[in-house]
Structure formats: C-alpha cells, structure tokens
Amino acid sequence: MLKKRLIGVITVKDGWAVQSFGYERYLPLGRPEVLAENLDRWGADEILLQCIDRSTGGLGPDLQLLERVAAGGLSTPLIYSGGIQSVEDAVAAVRAGADRVCVDALLHDDIAVASRLGGPLGAQAIIAALPVSRADGEVAWFDYRSGKTSAFSTELLDLLKSGAVSEALIIDHRHEGNSAAFDPALVDLDFGLTLIAFGGISEPEQIASLLQRDNVVAVGIGNFLNYREHAVQAYRSALDALPLRDPIYDRPLAIS
Numbered sequence: 001m002l003k004k005r006l007i008g009v010i011t012v013k014d015g016w017a018v019q020s021f022g023y024e025r026y027l028p029l030g031r032p033e034v035l036a037e038n039l040d041r042w043g044a045d046e047i048l049l050q051c052i053d054r055s056t057g058g059l060g061p062d063l064q065l066l067e068r069v070a071a072g073g074l075s076t077p078l079i080y081s082g083g084i085q086s087v088e089d090a091v092a093a094v095r096a097g098a099d100r101v102c103v104d105a106l107l108h109d110d111i112a113v114a115s116r117l118g119g120p121l122g123a124q125a126i127i128a129a130l131p132v133s134r135a136d137g138e139v140a141w142f143d144y145r146s147g148k149t150s151a152f153s154t155e156l157l158d159l160l161k162s163g164a165v166s167e168a169l170i171i172d173h174r175h176e177g178n179s180a181a182f183d184p185a186l187v188d189l190d191f192g193l194t195l196i197a198f199g200g201i202s203e204p205e206q207i208a209s210l211l212q213r214d215n216v217v218a219v220g221i222g223n224f225l226n227y228r229e230h231a232v233q234a235y236r237s238a239l240d241a242l243p244l245r246d247p248i249y250d251r252p253l254a255i256s
Helices: 032-042 063-070 087-095 105-109 111-116 154-161 184-188 204-211 231-238
Strands: 005-013 016-021 025-030 046-051 078-081 100-103 126-135 138-143 148-150 167-172 194-198 216-221
Touching: 005 032, 005 194, 005 231, 016 032, 025 032, 032 046, 032 063, 032 231, 046 063, 063 078, 063 087, 078 126, 087 100, 100 105, 105 111, 105 126, 111 154, 126 184, 167 184, 167 216, 184 194, 184 204, 204 216, 204 231
Parallel strands: 005 046, 005 216, 046 078, 078 100, 100 126, 126 167, 167 194, 194 216
Antiparallel strands: 005 016, 016 025, 126 138, 138 148
16 A cells, blocks of 8 residues: 655745745744754654745745755755746756755746656656635635636646656645645545645644545645644654554664
C-alpha cells in the first residue's frame, strides 16, 4: 500500500515565518530556518517552504533563504514555492537546497514554461499549486495576485494530465488557517494525478478522512504545527492506524 505523508508548511512573508489566515491576516512566528529545524526533528515527511510575496513583488525565488534553511543539514525533503518564473529559477532553487519545487503564478502566466520545468529536474520534482474554492457546486481557480477567480484553463488541464508534474497541491485558500475548515469536496477533482490537501486542516479525524482517499497522498499542515512542541508526533500518534511513512528518525539506516 502507498505510504501517506504529513507535510509541514512554513509560510514566509517579508523573509519571516508567519501564521496565515486566509492569506489575508498574518502573525509573526520567527525565522523560517528555526521552524524547519523543528519540523525536521519532529518527524515531518516533507517540509514546504512557501514564500507568498515573491511573485506579487516580481521577485525570483528566495535563494538566500533556501541556502540558510539547507545549511541546517535537514534530513527531511524540502519543497520550495515562491517566485519561480523560469526553468533557470527552478534549477537555481534545487541547487540552493530544495528537493522539489512548487509553482502557482507560473501556471497562470506561462504554461509553456511550466511544462518545461521537468526537463532538467524530472517530473517527480515538480508540484502544481492550485488555490481553489467552491461556490454553488462549482470549483474556481484563484489568482492571489489579482484576487480574481476563473475556471481551470484548457492549457492547465492538459499540463496536469501530461505527466509534466508529479502532484497537485489543492489549497483551500478561503479556509486556510481556520480549524477543521478544509472543504473535502475539493479533493474530488480528477486531474489524473495524485493530490496534496492543504488549508484549514487541523484535526486527526479530518486528516484520517482525507488520507483514506486513494487520490490523496499527503496533507499539508501549517499554523496548527506551531501551537505546541512535537505536534507532528502528536498527529502521528493519533493516526497510527493509517499507512504513514516512517519518520526519518525511525527509519533503519542503510548500510553499504
């Protein structure tokens, strides 16, 4: 059976980790590299470092931040999101310490470039971030720079089904930061690839329900990992009946 994953999400604005509420209100948390070290020690399966102001500011990826985080010697795979506008940006992010990259604005701006990211990196290293919401039974795709929603473009759907990306990160942007608020109907979307659910996910029962779906391979948890120490272990303990990956510190060492 495919092992499921718990992803710790660190939201970064103006270089600082923040608690985010619907990507509209923010509370400071501290240095992103410190939060990454905590998630690494606590046993997250992956860490998503999402810099939410890079594309809105016309900036490229925050390579200095990536280098500081990577300098901590993390054992946990690192996903980076923010400001990736070209193949060169994606390659630079991986060279600076990311294991995978996640793109959002690029999917609105230039699908042709997004389709080429996997060339030098491999499709397994590319994640498509899709902020979405549902109203009157219809799912809308959100562009956080303009604040406008639209239907999924034909070009986007073709990209997702082409094998050029490995997973889609489904973000319930309206409910992000709110307890137990993720809309489960959003993971009914069928793009022909597996999904990561994020935004308003806080309760073990909610996580279990999402991870029991065949098409959901991971959940991302942000704010709720910051309310107490060892929060990842607490979630793992509550979810011990699920086929979660063994945390890094529990995995046997490979001896060559």
